[in-house]
């Protein structure tokens with residue numbers, strides 16, 4: 203099933219004139235609801251571009267109409283066990299927050315309060331009709347992604363840690379670690395919590411919107427239906443994305459510019475993901491931004507609805523065309539229509555399944571699936587094993603990773619996943635158990651043994667597997683013991699070093715890491731011959747390196763190049779996300795390749811990025827003496843002895859013999875997230891940036907073993923040893 207795309211045009215604002223309205227609504231067939239949007243070609247007003255979506259709403263559409271027609275029908279699917287994802291997309295000031303949250307009056311309420319109202323209504327009805335046999339519980343979590351960091355909206359800003367909450371990949375799903383989940387038994391309770399959390403959301407006035415959202419907000423509503431025989435969990439995710447903004451029009455100050463760059467970058471990556479999915483490319487760049495990792499468009503299951511918000515007026519002409527092009531590609535994305543499995547079991551299962559929402563009023567989730575979890579189930583004591591024959595309804599999955607087989611093998615792997623899940627779920631929870639709840643090693647081993655037996659592994663192989671696990675555990679213990687500092691630094695020195703490191707990281711976080719990421723992405727685009735995208739990345743990097751002549755020169759040169767290409771080849775666009783015309787063909791792959799080779803040979807962006815940094819380092823600011831401060835922190839690491847097996851042992855190169863520690867290290871490296879990588883032992887910001895740079899230049903998607911990691915430019919075996927000894931297991 204495809205993503206359902208609906209478009210909504212807001213009324214003209216106070217400063218916009220009715221006569222400047224350029225977006226009109228039509229229907230494919232006169233007697234049906236409107237589903238076509240028309241907008242003139244900016245280069246030839248007489249020509250109209252048409253875009254068809256599932257539904258289109260004009261400026262007169264009410265909140266009630268939009269909800270009744272589009273969102274209300276999903277409620278029964280949610281109760282049927284499907285996850286539902288709704289997200290609002292659009293340029294700043296086009297009405298996303300108005301659509302999702304809305305105003306306070308009854309008529310103005312947006313999709314989210316109406317959805318909750320419908321959920322509670324249906325829940326009460328189910329409970330009543332079942333004569334009390336069924337119970338429905340609702341819990342919510344709410345967080346924002348601000349400057350590419352995840353913050354719990356139940357935490358006031360002053361209590362947040364600057365780095366935000368970590369996100370992890372857990373069995374193919376992205377999860378936020380340490381998020382608050384709050385039960386809410388009534389609509390009133392929900393509204394209270396929702397309003398309270400919204401106070402914590404980052405908003406500011408910009409020239410284009412007096413209450414502009416400076417973050418992507420993600421609300422997850424978890425629905426748990428409990429009966430004597432089974433428990434069913436499903437999730438509704440409602441996402442209010444921040445709007446892209448053209449900073450030539452915003453007059454943003456530096457702080458707003460940095461926010462804006464971060465918003466634009468994540469939306470740009472989203473557009474890249476959608477484009478890669480629509481072109482059926484094997485690599486979808488989800489990992490390049492936290493928002494795209496979390497949204498996982500095309501990877502999540504259940505129902506997905508995108509609400510495209512548009513402004514009607516001419517001043518948004520180019521932006522509107524970009525949004526329409528984006529939506530046009532999004533509507534082609536296939537989503538797995540998989541319902542969550544009910545969990546069979548007696549009252550024991552019910553207790554376990556609802557433990558997280560019937561306990562104290564605030565619950566910390568150990569590890570929580572964000573958007574949708576197709577199998578976010580809880581297994582009870584009397585689990586019935588005959589559910590594995592349940593059929594998956596659709597198989598159109600696009601993944602970050604190349605899929606080895608299609609069709610039948612996918613069904614098989616789905617079943618396999620279930621078998622694995624069952625093995626895990628025997629311990630009573632589907633999410634990662636807390637340390638206290640973690641089963642004993644022997645239980646884990648015996649369940650693995652059982653899983654292996656189910657999979658038809660030979661006795662010999664199983665024993666081998668077990669003894670390897672024991673070895674791994676022993677090695678881990680030894681590593682942990684050795685990674686303790688043998689000698690603590692004097693308290694005063696340690697404090698000074700910490701303060702110094704903190705200052706350095708604060709400075710780097712704000713002005714280097716992000717900016718460099720843009721430069722790196724620009725380089726990637728140049729290498730692929732995508733000059734318009736590269737230009738956009740360079741422009742996004744500019745606020746971080748203001749006044750940098752090299753960067754400005756690069757932008758000028760690229761602009762000239764693009765202009766030159768346009769006039770000579772009559773090619774209307776190279777990057778469809780930032781050009782007006784709908785669905786125009788791109789340059790031929792052969793031409794692209796030729797261009798890529800030519801550009802690559804000239805391109806020195808990454809080095810230039812280092813130059814930019816170099817100039818930054820030369821400043822007189824006391825914090826800029828990084829090399830020195832880094833050097834002074836070194837003794838901490840040199841006190842520790844490396845405790846890795848030698849590089850020529852299997853552990854270095856054979857993924858099968860990887861310890862959990864190694865796997866965790868590689869997982870962190872493969873995030874390509876500078877802030878995570880620089881948290882590794884022995885890795886400073888510069889090295890983290892170099893690693894990310896080297897990863898971006900690799901031909902393969904991910905690093906799969908330590909040998910590969912050690913071979914990266916600027917890494918080396920000693921660094922690998924350091925990084926590995928400093929990593930904990932997950």
Ligand SMILES: Nc1ncnc2c1ncn2[C@@H]1O[C@H](COP(=O)(O)OP(=O)(O)OP(=O)(O)O)[C@@H](O)[C@H]1O
Nearest residue numbers: 212213294295296297298299300411414415444445
């Ligand atoms: N359908 C609508 N009817 C009436 N007013 C609307 C409508 N849509 C938007 N508005 C008004 O337009 C203004 C901008 O809307 P809103 O803040 O929802 O935009 P946004 O897309 O969320 O912007 P940003 O991305 O900057 O947060 C608000 O004053 C809002 O009330």
